Amino acid sequence: MLVASSPAFHALLPRSLLIDRVDRSVQNVALTPTAPELPLKTLLQITVIVCLGAAVGGRAAELVSGSIKAVQGSCSVQRGAETMTATQGMHLMEKDVLITGPDGYVAVMMRDGTRLSLSPETKLTIDQFTYDPSANKFALFLDLGRGVMAYVSGKIAHFSPEAVRIQTPVGSIGTRGTRFVVGLGVTGRAQ
Amino acid sequence: MRARNAASSLALMGAMLAAGCHNAAPPAPPPPPMAQNLFVLLPNEDGTTGSIVVTNAGGSQQLTQANTVVAVDRADVAPARPVAMDAGEIQRLFGRTLALIPTPEVRFSLYFNIGGTALTAESLAILPKILEACKERQSTDVSIIGHTDTTGNSDSNYRLGLARAEQTRKMIEDLGVDSSYIFTESHGASDLLVPTKDNVSEPRNRRVEVVVR
Incomplete structure (x- = not known):
């Protein structure tokens, strides 16, 4: 076992x-x-x-931390040493790394209802995900290494706002029930 | 004909230039920040606005107004103060990404007759709607959470909640939802819809929640 x-x-x-x-x-x-x-x-x-x-x-x-709701263009999921093509419906796990190609867009729903979408040339790691309302345990730690992420908060932000943290190379984001978008290196970039 | 067009074009240009020269109207909105890394707070879908705090080694900035942006140059330089960002610019930079945000999850409540795993007649009628939601969303992630009222002890309520969730799983599977998409759990009597004292038979607490993501 x-x-x-x-x-x-x-x-x-x-x-x-x-x-x-x-x-x-x-x-x-x-x-x-x-x-x-x-x-x-x-x-x-x-x-x-x-x-x-x-x-x-x-x-x-x-x-299972969440699932992929939509894919456009080329996107992949790195899990440990393995790299898989991202597909609609694929389950995501803690530590998974989502990577979008030059033409890639991907949309994700976490199990607490948090919703994300990523634009081309983006790298997002699900550092930690815990959603256990019955034990009052929550954690949503994401790492946006590059690119653009749009975010709509879910139940974790509702129950425990301090349990949400989004890290980027230039700073971290804390949230209160919210919708936002982060763009790293976006100036002059047409989408 | 051609001459007249040219003449009227010149006249128009002249008028525009004159208007520009004498224009004492309010100044144009500030240009969007030139920094590379933008943190933009958007209005929620219900029209309210939440907040975000951007923090790094240099300092911290809070955004509380919709369509405002904080620019951050480097990890060791404090985030700039929030400024308004033009909705058209937000759309130009992020429109396609924002449009891809998934439809929110949908929740259903199913109710049970006392003591067992038999759904009430009204709740049986909701099952097709659950299937419809799964298809609409092409969902591969459906949670079924079983609950009980406060009659019985916590062990038996945990088991009863799980049995209700499993019974619901079976019915949803029978409708054609893949079993690998369904996750069952039990909260027993620990998460009451209607708060009651111990040992109270309360139909609204004898339920399962189905969350289709």
Whole structure:
């Protein structure tokens, strides 16, 4: 289980297979009858739920930070050592790096409802993403390395504005429920 | 004909020049900043305006007015003071990027009969709308969050909330939504829609929230 839950292992699996497998296992456990029965059996069930939850199931939603809503032109996602072509619907994870080409635009929806769009020649890293309202845990740390990003805040900014930070090479941005756009090196650039 | 056109053009130019010379009207708006890095606060979609704070080693500036911009030269030089930015210039520089911002997420609430995972009749009728929202948005990210009222203990409520979420997942899958797009969780009785004391049967708290992104 330790191996199966490691990020390295997850990275080896196709997204669809991983999520499907993870969610199925949780579903099967969750649908097990939970009416009072023998203490030993109950204990066993709880153990199974806790183990799966911690090792696999609990990570499924945590692993996914958002999804790609639209792509125009050439855009890619760097995940660890791997570079993938960005496609509509692709799930994004913490530490993913979005890179748009000279003709590339990409739109993203984070799991807290934060919405982003990037213009050509942009590099954006999802440094940290935590959205867990039931535990009151929030973090949205983005790093805009170059290019242009438009941003509309979501639930994290609503619940915990100080948990939102956008870093750029010339300064960082803190927000209060807001819509803004950052352009690095934009003067004279026609779009 | 041609001569007359030329003459009238000259007359027009003369008039424009004269107007320019004697023009004591308000000064033209300041040109947009020449710096390379621009932080622009925009009005929210509901017409209100939030704020951003731009901070670096040199200092910090807060923007609170819509369509204002702070320019930042370098990480060790304080951000410039906010100035107004022409809406047309914002559109010219960022219009295509702004137009690409996705449609907001949409939320549905489904309600359950007491103690179990059976949806009320009214809530069953909402399921097709969820499917429609998934298709419209081409969503690959649907959250189903199960909730209970405050009857029962927290363990059993956690399980009941999850069972309700899983039951809803099954129904949405049956409508044709890919299972890898759906994420279920339970908040048990920890996130009440209608605050109640312990052990209160409250139909509006027996619900799942479905968020289509």
